[in-house]
Amino acid sequence: MRPQLRPPTLQGRRAIALVVVLIAAFCMLSFFAAFQFFSHSEYRHLERILTNTSLDYLVRAGLNIAEDKLQKDRWYGDTRCRGSFEVPSNLLPPTARITIYADDYYASDTRKIGNKKYKMLDHIKVFVKASLRDRSMYGYGKYIMTPNPTAWGKSTEGIDMSFSSLNPSTHTFRKMVNVKLLREEDLEEVPGFSRIDLDASRKALGDFLRKEMHQQAFNFARNLAISRNLAKGIASPQPTYSLAALKSLLASKGSTAGTGFNENQLKNFFILESMKDFFMTTNWDIPDSEKQGELQKVRIEIGHFPPDEMTADAAAAIRIVFGGTAKRARDGVDYFKVVRAGPNGSAFAEFLKKRDIPLAPDKSPQDLQEELSRGITDFDYSFIWQAINAKVGTTIVPVYFSGGAASFILYYTNQGTLCDSCTYSRAVGPIPKFTNYYMVKDSIYMPLAIVFNFFMKFVDESYTYFPDSVVKDEGSVNIPVPPDTETGGGGGWGGVSG
């Protein structure tokens, strides 16, 4: 039997229905696919935001852990000058990882104590890498301390402030400063950086971030005046501002024009201004009223120095040789016994005023540190003398030089009678003698130079270096030196000093 063919019209209608259904199904599928794609991309966007937020917190946690560990000691420091630490995973969310790297930076100058020269630790650069899922973020902080510890050993506590022993100092100021968060994209701009776990890469990153310090000091100087004005408050603040209105509001509080200071001046300005507000603790987050109270307790004192006891003979001898009266150090001019907070602000602000130190001295911070941290408490004079064919009692001594200043005066004023001639040489004076200033509060008594050192570390690294070798051995950081040999004057001359 021949199969019956369906009428062509029915076939056409079915074909149309099929097409309609297919199109409808395609539209529906497209819609669901688009919706799915959108949801997925929104989810990824949200996930990225959440990951970034979590990474911020992880990096900051890493820096806090590093600071906490360094407050105890340099955990890597027995035989190494850098090390890393992996934060245990049980303390972290799943898939999160925090690795901390710490690099010692040594001071260029060594410190001589006893018969050894010691390399000193200047600061520790801390880097943190936090990873979560497929993303990473980096953190940087500079752990500074004053007085400096020795490079040898693990301690981050400074050594005895008198530098006469290696005993720990009674007080050490320590703090993590210059904290930064760095994204992976930021590190792409750093020349010489490839991986954070490589020493050379971290050194390159440290060098790169050093430039930031200059910018920081520059902006501190240019923005200090406006900052102080803004801190006094804003009259009738508005809930919204146009940009022009905001600019005008800020302009009324001060400009951010450059100061015209050179690099040294910028660094010095930062250091001096910070020291004016320093109240001898590193916990700076206290109410302003309390801060002012603490600042009132700070004073600047000159250290102990022996009284100027020049004998009358020595003074007369100096008058003969130097042609005038001996210069004496004067309280209130050459040195200041005690300086307290006053009308110019804190004790340090008063101290700068009394010493006529400009706002931003144009000299290296190290030179300023030396100038600022000591006062002249005496002037020394010295010379040597000899009398030829001197009558000593009943005998004639061909070359006589004993008896100090009184003897010199006797023979010098009686040349021709008591001796053929009396001459002096190597006359040196007045040579200022210095005594260190101290910043004092309650039981803390710290040389001003050491306090200065703390703030210098915020902005100046020119006197520090990254040790090449990761391994440190005692002989290379504690260097034996031969004992000082006394050098005296030549024979046949007597010395007078006062």
Added chain:
Amino acid sequence: MIRLRRPSRGFTVTELMVGVGLFGLLLVLLNFALRLNRSALNSMEKTDLTAKLRNSSVIIGRALSLATCFLYPNKVSNDYSSQIIFRNQRNEVLTIFVTDQKVLSMYNYTTDTMQEITPFTMSFRSRLAKENLMEYQIEIKRDQYHFTIQNQLSTCNTLP
């Protein structure tokens, strides 16, 4: 036998019923799709707004957490201000504020650069909750959606 011929044009009642049924089904599906679409658009808007809010909180949080000094407000208080003025880690002076066009923005006075953070901002409020602990609230509104985010954070780069 007379053979009834089916008409060559027109539809049978069954075909019509099936057609109407299919059409109805399509309408129902279309309606469902439209509703889904509207709901997706709403969700998109809502997600977009919350994402914007979260993002702005990340931007503000990161900037404030590395500040060296809060300039305004700088006294611990229960009263809120409408701006935050601070010095960032590079000691540049920055302001977070709401513009006349209701855009939460961050203006760097030192470099004279502006960053728009969040549109549709109804208000921005801040106060120093404790020494070195800044609290801020961002309130955004778009159509029927209204969100507020609040955050508190401390800074780790303060100077004496």
